[in-house]
Amino acid sequence: MSSLDERLIARMLHHRTGNLEPGQPVQATLSPASTYFLPGTPNAKHQYGRWSNPTWEVLEDALAILEDAPVAIFPSGMAAIASVFMTHLGTGDRVLLPSDGYYTTRVLVEKYLAPHGVEVELRATADYATQDLSGFKLVFIETPSNPGLDICDVAEVAGRAKAAGALVVADNTTMTPLGQRPLNLGADLVVASDTKALNGHSDVLFGHVAARDAGLLEPVRDWRKFVGAIPGPFEAWLVHRGLESFEVRYERMTSTAAILAERFSAHPAIRSVAYPGLATHPGHEIAKRQMTRFGTIIGLTFADAAAADRFIENTSLIVPATSFGGVHSSAERRARWGDKVAEGYVRLSVGCEPTEALWEEINAVLDALA
Numbered sequence: 001m002s003s004l005d006e007r008l009i010a011r012m013l014h015h016r017t018g019n020l021e022p023g024q025p026v027q028a029t030l031s032p033a034s035t036y037f038l039p040g041t042p043n044a045k046h047q048y049g050r051w052s053n054p055t056w057e058v059l060e061d062a063l064a065i066l067e068d069a070p071v072a073i074f075p076s077g078m079a080a081i082a083s084v085f086m087t088h089l090g091t092g093d094r095v096l097l098p099s100d101g102y103y104t105t106r107v108l109v110e111k112y113l114a115p116h117g118v119e120v121e122l123r124a125t126a127d128y129a130t131q132d133l134s135g136f137k138l139v140f141i142e143t144p145s146n147p148g149l150d151i152c153d154v155a156e157v158a159g160r161a162k163a164a165g166a167l168v169v170a171d172n173t174t175m176t177p178l179g180q181r182p183l184n185l186g187a188d189l190v191v192a193s194d195t196k197a198l199n200g201h202s203d204v205l206f207g208h209v210a211a212r213d214a215g216l217l218e219p220v221r222d223w224r225k226f227v228g229a230i231p232g233p234f235e236a237w238l239v240h241r242g243l244e245s246f247e248v249r250y251e252r253m254t255s256t257a258a259i260l261a262e263r264f265s266a267h268p269a270i271r272s273v274a275y276p277g278l279a280t281h282p283g284h285e286i287a288k289r290q291m292t293r294f295g296t297i298i299g300l301t302f303a304d305a306a307a308a309d310r311f312i313e314n315t316s317l318i319v320p321a322t323s324f325g326g327v328h329s330s331a332e333r334r335a336r337w338g339d340k341v342a343e344g345y346v347r348l349s350v351g352c353e354p355t356e357a358l359w360e361e362i363n364a365v366l367d368a369l370a
């Protein structure tokens, strides 16, 4: 981790402690308020619960330090993504989306924006390098793509997109700010599902949008206020709590993932391993330039669906589940959702289990499969 990231994490952990009065709780307080004391001319900081909330603010302050940019929080990753599309796309606009990215993002645009005259173009993440970016209003990047873990060069794509007049939006869910900082690489907006590693405890759906240009974030905040798809204060409080141990969890998860990826590559039960940190990954050189960690997700291709299912079902330290980024390692065969991946492709989310205990258990199952 760079010393900048370390300073941001330390500041984030203490973002409230400098202002405490004697006797106040050290941990953030939960304010489940819909109404606020509001006599006379309404100019109080908080006026109504759909517009603002003290617990939201605590979390937005913490996330803004982590992102190094102002943040608006949302009740899910999709709510965050939708806010950007709904406020920055209109009739006649063209949007470029990854054909191999998070499926629901494509459905959202195709089902709800295309009928209103937004033109959608799909391109595989690895092919963004050769895509002509002229004429797009918005270029949406997801690298590594979920679930295939393909890579595109954020700085290169963002540079060309912006020269062509497009807004660049990066879904940074798979990496988090601790693994990759798209805003530093030229993206205008970052969207993320905090349901994954950032909250990390598999108990909240959540999301956020970050942008350094206030003119880009303001409409997103207004959207939240007028549409009313707002985060619950308790969920915001839980994410703030999760955030405080995020760096420690991410450290364990990414270092275990890097070790496991090497060992998987050497195991005969596995046909191929997709992990941006491996020299065999086609995007490895780009990954080294733009990622500070190589992430917590590993793509494993087994001989067939049956072998993949046996791996998932027989490894007791791996929970069969969709989603990723939780403290418990989990895995699923992505073809079960119709993703365009091999039948034997498993997306493994590496959790916080002690590395060798996890490997010992995985290795025994792999040996039985080989």
Ligand SMILES: *Cc1c(COP(=O)(O)O)cnc(C)c1O
Residues within 6 Å of the ligand: 076, 077, 078, 079, 102, 142, 146, 171, 173, 174, 192, 193, 194, 195, 196, 205, 206, 207
């Ligand atoms: C999970 C995920 C989302 C959606 O987030 P939710 O919190 O489930 O709404 C968006 N993008 C990516 C890359 C994801 O993995």
